[in-house]
Amino acid sequence: MLLLRLLQKLVRTLNSDGTPGQVAVGIAMGSALGLTPLVNLHNVLIIAAVFLLNVSLPAAMLGWILFAPIGFLFDPWFDALGGVLLADTPGLVPMWTALYNIPVVPLSNYNNTVVLGSLIGWIVLAAPIFYLARWGVGSYRTKVLPRLLDTKVFKLVRASKLYNLYQLFQTD
């Protein structure tokens, strides 16, 4: 039931809810949850921002779901990147040392190679993800959705009992 509602929200988000910009920001922010190890302080801030800022919540969920496998896949590279930044760049050591001794900052686990590497990775990828998602949602709404609504298969589905069942769980 919960899954069905989530699916409905995702479909509605893609189809009509919010501007493509809001959906794209949601996906970009949700991708942080997927790309970086979840239980970390920066993700608490991301979740708070997703709730507080007027961005699409279902899109953030979609971003999380889409990017979690990519995060697992990219872990070796994140580990290597974090290792280079934390351990193999002597010029950065004074900054890391200062951060390590500031209250609360060490709780962010920034000194873990995978956390830092993935966070940097997400920061670098956030803008491309945003632009790609905005373009994708815009194109989908203007080009793909009207054609989809016009297909015989879709009309058949809308006329079916399955669709009635789907509508039964509509929240509004």
Added chain:
Amino acid sequence: MRVFRWKAVTPLVLLLGVMVIGWYFLLDSAVRRTIEVVGTDLLGAKVDLAEAHVRLADGSVVLRGLEVTNPDAPMTNLVQIDEIVAGLKLGPLLQKKIFIDTIALRGVRFGTARKTSGAIGNPNPRSGALRRLVSEWASSVPVPEFSIAGLTGAVNVAAIRPENLKTPEVALRIRTAADSVRLSWVGQLQSLDPAPVIDSARAVAQGLQGASLRSLGVQGVVRSVRSVRRTLDDVAAVRNGIEQLGQSIGEGIQTLREEVEGLERAREEDLANARNLLQIPSLEAPDISPALFGRMALARIQPLLYWAQMAERYIPPGLDPRRRPGPSRARLAGSSVEFPQERGYAPLTVAFAEIDLQLGGEGAAGGRYRVQIVDFSSAPSVHGRPMRISASRTDAGSGPDAVYLVAVLDHVTSHIRDSVNLRIAGFQLPSITLPGVGVRMDLGHGVNELTLVRSGDSLTGSWLWSSSQVSWDRGSIGSGRVNDILWRTLSALRNVEVEVQVAGNIAGPRLAVRSNVASAISRSLRRELANEIAAAEQRARDEVERLVAQPIADARASVNEVAATVQRLLTQHQERLDEVKAELEAMLRQLGR
């Protein structure tokens, strides 16, 4: 369009509230689980904790029922602690660092039995690595055998065989080398054969036989002189070549002769090996002590080395960033890098710890001890003060009269300085079965004194057991004259001292063992069995001589023969060249008249 979604504030705050409350209630089990997982991972055997209570409001942590499995004996606990009460400073927790003002450990017991096995299926390959290193060192330390079998039975020299001896093999190698260099040198001498030059010189000399200024004219004389000088130069060049070869041959022969002399050393080694093969024991006290107490010394020194190296690994000096394995999680663990800073907080600091230690149940060592640890820090360079450990006995019906332990672990600078001084008087010392003898020695109550100093990578120290109440049991010693002598000697000893000395590099120090038991055995056996030992040694010597004399003589003869052959050829060549040179010089003088 609005940027903020204000209506989300309340649910978000509620969500955070639920998370905080959940975290608060789950903190105890999270701490318990973390201690179990991290401890098990580090040790390579199960670490169990019955309860953990964390009260952040008053900064206290109480752990109950900690059991740490002995990795080498999974049904036994290395240590069991009934209760640990710690007082924390809250400020450093915000920096993810633990600063314990005071910690009290009550009911600490060692070697207690476990209800279930503490072995784990797939231990982390890192865990136990140090233990393995120390074990490898221990197995690399040679401990001689002490066997009296060679003195009790007939000496069977059949055990000494040529294939067990080094000398014949070395002698054969020298002979082969001599043959090989002889061929090479003769070949080189043949390639420097002076015959063509000599023939050419003789032809020049014969051509000018009877020639004079008058018969040749001035120009003819000048041409002839030039021709003779050229020939003389050719003769000199060949002679130089032969001289150089002679020099090189001389050096080669010298090397061969040195190798022949080295056969004497091989013969001595063979003799020592033959004594081992025949099990004729060395009766020197410095050889007997390691044979009797070497294994015991190793068994007791191993844990010290292990803990000294553990201290270095987990309490490293300096302020360099430290890379440690990251936390276990579904995602890749990676590494976590610590960045210590002077005058900051170390990841773990215990300002003052008091440990109520219980040892040995009802035995002499049994009783309660109070151990105090001051200024423990996982990053001593950050903390800035060395760790000090002291211990004393607080309660005992019987057992040690005095226990005194002071240890200082100074890892503040990169030059590590650790020292341990332990003295226990009136303590029940161990019972030992003397290897190779079979007699059991019960040291009774005595003094146990340990001094260990580490400075940088070098380690020096000694461990002394002394007792004046030693009792002896025949154990598995057999009958016979030698065994009777040993038993009489040992059973008369009332005072025993065993001292193990350690020196060298921390990774693999040298051990030396000294004991008056060995001196007594040595004196007694020498006095009573001097003739038998001398006879056995003479038989071994004769047999070795019989087997090595001929190979040594053959090798020596081979080298002498090579030297003579090449020397003869060299001399022949040089003499012929000198002869023709003299003829040419006479010709020059004749032309000049």
